[in-house]
Amino acid sequence: MVRNPADNTRRTTTEDAGDGTISTSHVPQPYLSACDERSGALLRDLRERNPEALATVVRDHTRDLYRVAIGMGIPAQDAEDLVHDVFLTFLQTLDHFAGRARLRTWLWGILRNKIHEYRHARGRQEVELDNDAGLDLMAPRFDARGRWLRPPADLHRLLNSALAGTAIQSCLQRLPPRQRLIFRLREIEDLDTREICTLLDISATHCGVLIHRARLRLRDCLERAGWTGNQS
Amino acid sequence: MKTCQEIVSLVTTESPTGETMWTRVSIGLHLRLCTHCSRLVRQLKQIARISRATREEPSPDLEERILYRLLKKDRLE
Ligand SMILES: [Zn+2]
Numbered sequence: 667m668v669r670n671p672a673d674n675t676r677r678t679t680t681e682d683a684g685d686g687t688i689s690t691s692h693v694p695q696p697y698l699s700a701c702d703e704r705s706g707a708l709l710r711d712l713r714e715r716n717p718e719a720l721a722t723v724v725r726d727h728t729r730d731l732y733r734v735a736i737g738m739g740i741p742a743q744d745a746e747d748l749v750h751d752v753f754l755t756f757l758q759t760l761d762h763f764a765g766r767a768r769l770r771t772w773l774w775g776i777l778r779n780k781i782h783e784y785r786h787a788r789g790r791q792e793v794e795l796d797n798d799a800g801l802d803l804m805a806p807r808f809d810a811r812g813r814w815l816r817p818p819a820d821l822h823r824l825l826n827s828a829l830a831g832t833a834i835q836s837c838l839q840r841l842p843p844r845q846r847l848i849f850r851l852r853e854i855e856d857l858d859t860r861e862i863c864t865l866l867d868i869s870a871t872h873c874g875v876l877i878h879r880a881r882l883r884l885r886d887c888l889e890r891a892g893w894t895g896n897q898s
Numbered sequence: 899m900k901t902c903q904e905i906v907s908l909v910t911t912e913s914p915t916g917e918t919m920w921t922r923v924s925i926g927l928h929l930r931l932c933t934h935c936s937r938l939v940r941q942l943k944q945i946a947r948i949s950r951a952t953r954e955e956p957s958p959d960l961e962e963r964i965l966y967r968l969l970k971k972d973r974l975e
Contacts, residue, residue, distance in 0.1 A: 720965065750964045811901060834945060854953050873912070878912070
């Protein structure tokens with residue numbers, strides 16, 4: 667392991683944990699060198715079972731892990747146990763971690779395995795490949811020169827109705843599984859696209875295309891639900 | 899000039915590398931002039947916002963509950 671000279675300053679982690687703040691930021695943090703500097707000291711403190719160090723990790727990562735679990739379709743009543751198990755496994759496998767990966771990536775990897783085990787234990791299938799992979803939903807709406815043939819209908823009545831959320835949820839259920847998953851993770855749980863791709867083990871390009879399909883398909887479903895027009 | 903079809907594809911797909919400055923400018927220009935495309939973009943943003951509002955937030959003491967369980971377990975071992 668390459669020792670970072672900054673590791674010698676082991677004050678950072680425990681001091682940060684002392685202020686009692688809970689990080690609720692779900693905006694992915696760029697991989698700053700500050701994280702590297704801290705991770706060595708943090709790791710040592712975790713090995714020594716320092717509760718403050720554990721508190722730092724749990725407070726920094728719980729909310730996002732929970733969001734991912736929910737986004738991946740784990741029921742709310744099981745998501746908390748699953749996140750708890752992620753930290754348990756993390757503590758048991760600290761020596762494998764050894765600061766090699768970014769802590770966040772490492773925890774997400776453990777979560778991915780936990781979700782896999784969860785589904786397996788309940789005889790649930792992994793998320794299938796999309797059955798409409800080659801279908802361009804928008805193509806029939808344009809002419810050969812890329813001009814609108816069938817422009818988007820007005821959804822004002824739906825989108826300003828109290829039932830908008832329900833209508834969206836019901837259309838979301840009709841999306842192909844993987845598109846639904848990506849839409850949930852990206853738009854509802856507000857996670858970073860690159861992290862979603864890693865989580866689902868698909869290329870960034872494919873991930874971007876799936877998001878595109880999910881957004882347009884969902885909108886199309888709402889349009890077809892007959893909520894068009896702007897009269898209320 | 900980009901066609902409406904190209905604009906729709908560009909604004910809904912998330913490119914791993916991001917769009918170039920020139921592409922962003924031409925998208926912005928197109929959306930200012932084209933009522934159909936700008937309507938679509940507005941709707942998609944609205945759909946995203948509404949669906950985010952349906953999100954169920956975990957309880958505020960989620961972190962503390964998990965931490966408590968982890969520390970309790972540590973003490974038993
Ligand atoms: Zn247009």
